[in-house]
Amino acid sequence: GQNIDQPTEMTATEGAIVQINCTYQTSGFNGLFWYQQHAGEAPTFLSYNVLDGLEEKGRFSSFLSRSKGYSYLLLKELQMKDSASYLCAALDSNYQLIWGAGTKLIIKP
Amino acid sequence: SQTIHQWPATLVQPVGSPLSLECTVEGTSNPNLYWYRQAAGRGLQLLFYSVGIGQISSEVPQNLSASRPQDRQFILSSKKLLLSDSGFYLCAWKGLADTGELFFGEGSRLTVL
Numbered sequence: 001g002q003n004i005d006q007p008t009e010m011t012a013t014e015g016a017i018v019q020i021n022c023t024y025q026t027s028g029f030n031g032l033f034w035y036q037q038h039a040g041e042a043p044t045f046l047s048y049n050v051l052d053g054l055e056e057k058g059r060f061s062s063f064l065s066r067s068k069g070y071s072y073l074l075l076k077e078l079q080m081k082d083s084a085s086y087l088c089a090a091l092d093s094n095y096q097l098i099w100g101a102g103t104k105l106i107i108k109p
Numbered sequence: 110s111q112t113i114h115q116w117p118a119t120l121v122q123p124v125g126s127p128l129s130l131e132c133t134v135e136g137t138s139n140p141n142l143y144w145y146r147q148a149a150g151r152g153l154q155l156l157f158y159s160v161g162i163g164q165i166s167s168e169v170p171q172n173l174s175a176s177r178p179q180d181r182q183f184i185l186s187s188k189k190l191l192l193s194d195s196g197f198y199l200c201a202w203k204g205l206a207d208t209g210e211l212f213f214g215e216g217s218r219l220t221v222l
Contacts, residue, residue: 031208033208040216042199042215042216043153043213045212050208089153095209096155097211101150
């Protein structure tokens with residue numbers, strides 16, 4: 001079967017760094033997405049990785065290892081507005097997205 | 110620029126009543142459109158997707174249906190709602206970039222009592 005695993009909840013301090021991990025098992029693979037979702041709102045696109053390595057975009061970076069079926073989202077210089085759920089999603093061989101349940105990130109002052 | 114809107118934002122409906130959620134996309138033609146449901150603590154569940162007018166693919170058999178009467182309009186319906194239909198419903202379209210990321214509407218919170 002197809003599966004995405006990510007932690008349910010994480011807590012971090014304002015100004016610190018946090019890494020949210022995601023492991024995936026899919027029938028075929030065509031890329032890995034990260035989305036941010038604030039409570040009661042729709043998800044918004046953060047990043048896409050299809051090749052191994054780190055993609056940096058401002059305070060946010062995303063890493064992919066295809067051989068390990070593993071990705072992480074790294075958030076630096078955390079701000080209170082980063083409190084949200086972070087959704088990991090893998091694109092399978094049929095170009096359908098398989099979604100994780102999301103990681104709720106709580107930022108404390 | 111492209112925009113996507115869905116409505117209504119919030120619904121409270123009794124069991125057995127009908128449902129209609131509407132989604133429209135502006136600024137693009139022949140978009141791939143999707144309806145997702147998000148239950149608390151669970152990942153997004155794909156309900157329907159459409160690659161063109163009148164073309165609907167159903168991913169999960171249930172008492173919901175979808176229609177695409179116009180190129181940029183996607184409607185989610187039910188004749189008789191169940192308690193288990195409660196959730197956050199999201200319409201999305203697939204962007205034009207090679208990455209194919211999804212852009213979501215504002216979401217519709219449905220509570221069935």
